[in-house]
Amino acid sequence: MKALLGRLTIPHRLLLANTLASSTALLVAGATLATLDERQSRADLIARRGTEADMIALHTGSALLFDDPASARTTLAVLKVKRNVENACIYTRTGRLFAEYVSSGAGCAPTPAFEGGPEHRRVGNRLLVARPIVVQDDRLGVVIIESNLDELAAHGRRILWSGLLVSIMAFAIGLAVSWRYQRSVSRPLLDLTRTAQDVSQRRDYDVRAPGPAPGEIGILVNSFNEMLAQIQERDHELIAAKSDLEGRVAERTQELARELGVRREAEDEVRRLNTALNSQLEEVTALNQEIESFSYSVSHDLRAPLRHVSGFVDLLRERAGDSLDDTSRRYLRVIAGGASQMGCLIDDLLAFSRMSRVELAQAEVPLPDLVEEVRQEAERGNGERPIEWLVHPLPRVRGDRAMLRVVFVNLLSNAVKYSKPVPAPRIEVGWTPGHNGQLTVFVRDNGVGFDMKYAGKLFGVFQRLHRAEDFEGTGIGLATVRRIVTRHGGSVWAESEVGRGSTFYVTLARTEGA
């Protein structure tokens, strides 16, 4: 039963509930009415039979008094019209059957069923009503009318049928009314259900349960719609967030792919560069080895013939010098000078080449000692005029001492060399602090100077700004200086004015705490 109920739809349940309620009410009312009516009918019947018995008692008193059963029978015969009366019996005071009327049935019993007083009794489906027959307060006998209850049964049946009819009509009307009414309740619910199904199955949050609906269902529908609106809003937000997120993910993915591509390209580039660098390094190494063996050969094999030229010219001059004329002797001097010059060139070139190849031995170099040592050496190459030296207190620097020595040998010997023609040669060595742990050392002379137009040529190999007759030299010294300073991470430059001296600047790395 419960399962059955569970399967019923809301309209059917409502209908069933309504029907059950109204039917029960109808049944109770009908049953009550029927019971009341049956009682009333019975009371009426008893009253009617009582009246008939009273009438008969009234009219049969004389017959009893006069012992005239025939008259009594005549009186009883009026009961013929009463179809339901089956028999009527009159008993004397002594209980003897005095007269009887029999319509149907078994007839009167020989003795009365009642003692005397007005009373009635129901026996089976028979009703017995008794009335005393009294004449002048003298109780002469008793009349008993026995009738069936067909009348009552017929009435009951009538009542039942009409009740049934009324019930059916009422039920039908109730059903119709209930059907109509339940729709006002169940339709919003059904709509709500359908909407909920739509929402859950199609994820369509645009739908709304149709309204308006009365009472709590209206509130329910409104709440549901509001909830839907909220869900829809959140759904939209969610979709927006999702698409935004997807967009960002796609964007980021693209970016990453781009970055990856760029990185891969960069890596390829680096690899390519590395390979190129490695092969270049190999080339450079090979080249360096070649240069080294070349300079080794140069230093050994190129100098030997020069030494021979120089040596045999000298031997020739010793042996035959006196017999030669001045021109021949000059020729010999030129040959010897050329060989000597060539020797210097080779030495300088080798030194220059060595400066590029040799590893830097970085150490702390105290410039005062170095400069003083070099100064004394350079002074030896000086002419007759004494040089006024002005050497400021110098700091310690970082670098390869042997190489830095070459730098200062070149700078100071140049200063000495180009100051020779000046009446009062003056050479100044000092320094100024610089940025990034660097400092600038300068060597200033008041010598012949040079035209700044040619400053760019100053540091090139074999570049000379003066004629060899005026100033001896190979044109490699400043190139060597620049190479060494560059290898130390510094730079070198010069300022000069013809006839007013030159200043050479060299930037070097100062030591920690210097």
Place this chain on the structure above:
Amino acid sequence: MSEGMGRILLAEDNANDVELTREALSGHNLANDIDVVRDGQEALEYLYREGSYAGRTTGDPIVILLDLKMPKVDGLEVLRRVKGDATMSHIPVVMLTSSNEERDLVESYRLGVNAYVVKPVDFAQFVDAVTKTGNFWAVLNNVPRRVPMPGA
């Protein structure tokens, strides 16, 4: 210079250099005491009295002047052999070379050379360098005489 002062061994492959060296030393009366070999192989044969020098009767040289670059066996190898041999290591060895390459210098001193002279291009300087060296080792230096000289 007497015979007793011993001889100078000059190992030099270049004839011009031999002549110049002789000339440079002759100014100091050292030229007559010079034995010249033309490569490292010959120098070793001279020192160990082998080959064409098997019958050499002179004692060990008082100084060996070694050219660095020579055919067959170079100066560094001769130096190594001499300084590695207990019977020879007392003989002063002077490298006479065109090169002032540092690696040669370093290697020579590592092997125990007694002096390293770079031959200058200028002949006057060359003479100066050679005679000073020759004088020092041949005349002034008091070499321990572990090996008795037959002529002494």
